[in-house]
Amino acid sequence: MPTDAATGPAPGGARPHVTAAVLAGGIGTRMGSALPKQLLPLAGRPVIEHAIAAFCASPQVDDVIVLMVADRSAEVDKIVADAGLGTKGGAPTAPYAKVSAILPGGATRTATSHAALRALDHRPGTDLVLLHDAARPLVTQAAIARCVDALADVGAVGVAVPSSDTVVAVGPGASGGEAVRDVPPRSTLRRMQTPQGFRLDVIRRAYDLALADPGLVATDDCGVVLRYLPDEEVRVIAGEETNIKVTNPGDVEIAEVLLRLRDARPGQDGGPGSRRTR
Ligand SMILES: Nc1ccn([C@@H]2O[C@H](COP(=O)(O)OP(=O)(O)OP(=O)(O)O)[C@@H](O)[C@H]2O)c(=O)n1
């Protein structure tokens, strides 16, 4: 990693300490399955294990925390232990063992992001934080690396892909249903994904302001920085079409096909994150 360039977050030009927070506090209403979607099996292991393993495998990530639906954290404990990804009180038990805490998420994704930041208050040392949806199991080593690298230049970054469809804004139609209200120029539109990365002081300041706002509505963390710290550049970097968010019925099957295609082309992901680390 370009450690020397990342002098913004790490005093004295030292290599910044990067914490990844895997957000898994949702219950998967749209998926409609009995299990929260992050626990559904995908190519033989739970969706969330793929996401956690990817960050554990990144040489640029120092530790990983997981924010899980409160009453299901025992399941993540077991997943992490069985995969050899936990640090068990500080001492790594296996290569890539980086999960240092499994904590309760919040009532909304935004509340879960905030819970991750609060957890870091009690764990001094983090310079950069990567916030990632547990429901995006196909995140690649390359995307993680691009995020960390960008934080040498800016305080906030998110991966995104262009839209190949025309995207419209809608409103109520005069004859019922929805009608097109606006057609924003497609070349200016991107579909944001995760990971989204931040210098810790930047995302903390943004969330402090956001939480004081009774009108806070956010669907991602870059949006929180944009809205509450408008002078802060939020860089957009290349994401990957394959980095889907498992959201609706059928998405696990799509993810499984994408994973199989990726594993059939060794080297595509640039690291062992897509495979078992044991
Ligand atoms: N209270 C919440 C809600 C969501 N998430 C996480 O944010 C990511 C993206 O959210 P989404 O796809 O909306 O997940 P769910 O909230 O579980 O799904 P749904 O909206 O269909 O209920 C997921 O990894 C989800 O677990 C979270 O950490 N805490």
Ligand SMILES: C[C@](O)(CO)[C@H](O)COP(=O)(O)O
């Ligand atoms: C953060 C995100 O994945 C960016 O696309 C997305 O906004 C999460 O939305 P969700 O409704 O919580 O799935």
